[in-house]
Amino acid sequence: MQPDLTLTIALIAGSGIVAQWLAWRLRWPSIVLMMGAGLLLGPIAGLALGAPVLDPQASFQQYLRPMIALAVAVILFEGGITLNFRELRDASAPVRRMVFLGFPLGWALTAVALHYVAGLAWDISFMIGALLTTTGPTVVLPLLRQAKLPPRIASVLKWEGIVNDPIGALCAVFMFEAIRQTALGHDWVAAAGFLTMGALIGGLMGFAFGLGLSQSFRRGLVPEPMKAPLVLAAVLVCFAAAEQLASETGLVAVAIFGLVVANSRLASIEEMRRFKEGIAAILVASVFVVLAADLSPDDLAALGPQHFAFIAIFMLIVRPLSVALATFKSGLDLKETTFIGVVGPRGVVAAAAAGHLAASLTAVGRVDAAILAPLVFMTIFISVFGCGFAVAPLAKVLGLSQDGPERLLIVGANPWSLGLADALKAHDIPVTIADIGWRRLRQARLNGHDVYYGEVLSETADWRLEPARFAALLAATHNDAYNALVCVEYAPELGRSRVFQLSGFDGKTEGNVTDEDPRAIVYTARGRTLIRKGRGYEGLARDWWQGWTFRATRLTESYTLEDCLAEPDSAGDIVLAQLPNGKLHLLGSGKPLPDTPGTLLIRFAPPEANA
Template identity: 45%
Template sequence: MAIPAAGGFDPVLGFALVGALGVGSQWLAWRLRMPAIVLMLAAGLLVGPVLGLFDPSEVFGDLVKPMVAIAVAIILFEGGLTLNFHTLSDAAKGVRRLVFIGGPLGWLVSSATLHYVAGLSWATSTVFGGILIVTGPTVIAPLLRQAKLQKRPAALLQWEAIVNDPVGALAAVLAFEVVVVLQTATSMGAAAYEIALGIGIATILGIAAGWGLSRAFREAWVPEYMKVPVLFVLLLAIFAVSDAVLHESGLLAVTIMGIWIANADLPSYTELRRFKEHATVLLVSGVFILLAANMSMQTLMSLDLRALLFVVAVILVARPLPVLLALAFSNVPWRERLLVAFTGPRGVVLVAVAGLFGERLVELGIADADRVAPLAFALVAATVVLHGFTLTPMARLLGLTASRKPGVLIVGGSRFAVAFAKALQKLELPVLIADPNGAHLRNAREEGIETYYGDVLSEAAEHRLEFMAYEKIVAATDNDAYNTLVATDLAPEFGRDNVFQVKRVRETSSRHALPSTLGGRAIGAGQTFFELNARLVEGDEFRTTRLTGEFTLAQWREKNPQAVVVAELGPNGNLRFLGPDDAPRDLDGVQLITLGPARQERRDVK
């Protein structure tokens, strides 16, 4: 029988509570269209310092810090896995400036802000200022997913957050070692040697692990079912060994390892990344709940006016100034500079590393170092809430969102695709037709529909297309196998409920039936490519109809008995595609996109 921990919580029950609060907050945020980070932070504070129901330090004891450290390492590794150099393209110069110029400038300005505004000593300010370089991939990733930014500003924020995370931690290590030299008899040479050795070993370990793992996977030295376990074990080993040499250097090692694997062109890369993304969702939510719940009410109450002024100064000065100076005279447009400059949410790495160095500075006899942890938490809470609610509106104001309305990507340039795209355009929805055969796109271009000549599954499409601008995919080529491949490949990215394909010709045959894991959802009346195009040749057309209180769905049915509802656009702007078994909603303001016989006057003209 399990022995209850302090506060009445068994550790297993504590894990279950953290998981339920974290994942539950993310699900609720998705339903309410709110920033998930904000709800996770609120949930942790509510069950922790506010209600006193859950104290991670009492439930898990000394395991809290190692759990957070390992979780942060895995999160940074997953972030490194997303940093393929091909995704940089024209953002490369901006990223280099943000790291090599913005990082040191941010350290300098943040240290000055801590000293003159927050009132900390120069020793504490210098160490804490290095940590403030960190902008937090744990926060940036969900915010970018929600805001749907254009590629370049999204790449700038994502690369800066992931690359600067270990850089900020190492900057804090460097400053801390200098403080140790000044406070003790340790020589500067010995401290410099320790730092150089730690960074060098971390870099070598990261590159060696990335190269070795890529080679092992490519040469089939590891069976498919063991690839993820081997990856996890190696990741933890690299982090632990590097951290043992120099504390916080493990973050650099795992980030380099992730970047190497991301650029190794592995056949298993997609599966590894998707699994890691799922793990990261759990870890991000869990770490936020743990850190928020672990705050004491005494710590929160210690925040005063100077703490508020410090947070305001960081948001309005210490973050924007280094970014604007770093990106000055670059190829980054001014709108993107403003967005990046005023978007600097901090996350779990800042809180975890700040708490660690705050304790170490206190042990060295620096009294004001005990303010580091509460100031770090105040900054994280303020920036998470602020950017969680303002990033999307600000991006829209600056014209940097991929799209305000749910777009549709149609694969295949057939008569059906062009007619359907024109109907979507009447509702002012973004639409793109893609086809690897340029001749198939001629009619679409003549109708003024945006096109992409190439394979949507190619690496070129991934770098050139703004996939975030499109919410739904319709695979409608004359090749059923290719439609199934497109729908299957893009389903994890867009969500299986948002990927559709025309009915396969031999779908009803048991010999050719496919499992539910392959392909997309049916669209319209569940007709094949050839049946849909034949309907248009025979005189059918796409129409848009708005339902009102005076003109209901039943009345529309009575007037259009042979028409099929393919999609509906709700009053709130939500686009919904309908399959053979789906019924449209009979609501005032719903706009139907239907395929049916042309009106009599149009048939007469033809």
């Protein structure tokens, strides 16, 4: 491989992942920084230096389009595998309205605006409209965490993105095939026939691959370590096979493939999703950098006033109007409808598909499709950038923001965990207590705590409990294995550093217990151990009944952590700390104690320490 091509590939992957990491650190939408990296290395560098630092077309030449097509196929499959129809059936009325009414309304209104404002042909308008009507979870979810929204609004925005993403992509692909057939000289009747045939071929191919893969997994024909890699290989084979049978049907096939796998009730579906998310993260980063870098200054200059006028109308009129019509009398009040109508950032699938479809249409003579990529990219950039900086202030203005300290999720209602929840509530730290026992939750309800009655490992909990609204999780049941399972399930959402469980052994009576203790469940299959020396459920419960209670201490400039620990009444176990900025720090083995003035320490202490 040539050194310059090696450097190009490394630059694409490196800049994309760095952009995603920076977005995570800055709490910005990653799509903005990924597109910014591509524009900076491509057209902006070309204007400033006379030649772009990254020129994908020159580097990859005829291999660029196939590479992007394969990456888009994996991204579309990853979108399809998140769509579970059982969850959609259980969703709230506003969610169903946004899917079944909001999408077609938004599609039609967007196409009308594209035709009459941007001056595009009707067929191109409907294809772009299908892409721009989708909001992706990769851009919506960071915004939801940033704004701290109520569960109902967060649920509508989240599920709209998850469900409409693959549907919008499929509609855009169908429109693309119709346009391509007419561009090749076929009339609309013939184009409809080709479109139907292509849809059937792609759909049957995707269904066959999905069914075959599901059956092979159920019958144990594939070993566990090979399942996720086999899925990736199957996606690529499915895409290529569909393309060989009928051109441009591969995207339909992989989307249907993902839908079939997602609804097959496979025991290993979560592992496959996480593997695909990791692969998709690299591919999304690479595709965005490549597509943005491939835009030339002439492409950006082709955007005229009419295109920016369309973007303004699309964001300020089309989106709010379609949301208002779709959710009318659905239970949302005016403030909630207004917020959902304003917050609609376009997503990853729209950008990835736009670059691929635009190149395919220009190749068959539709030169007016050249505006597709820059227009979609600019719409995405402005919508994500605008929503990213407006979502938190808008939520505050409308009175929807749940500002305040970070919320803790406690799994397991027992006297010790209820005592901890009471101590946190006394200092205005919000807590949600989850348990499968209605009677065990009785005292939590009487004490005014937010409760979740149900199994936290169920599919229902995924959308009713809304894990994204919690800063950390503490699994505090009597069952060490169940605690570990809960932590493993929620670690991908909250982060492994934010899921804690009680120790399987008690550090008070059996010596300090650490995350690497050979007696404990292996650390890769559990959460972090709560309390620095590790305390088990039985030991904590015994101490509780012997009169131990929770005590709060606040550090100051004159009263430091060292002073606190030096006092005679400092006996006990420090469970967690709340920093002055409201952030929660559950304290586990090997985790340093915070020493910032204003920090609140919650300690589980014996009776003599409270005398």
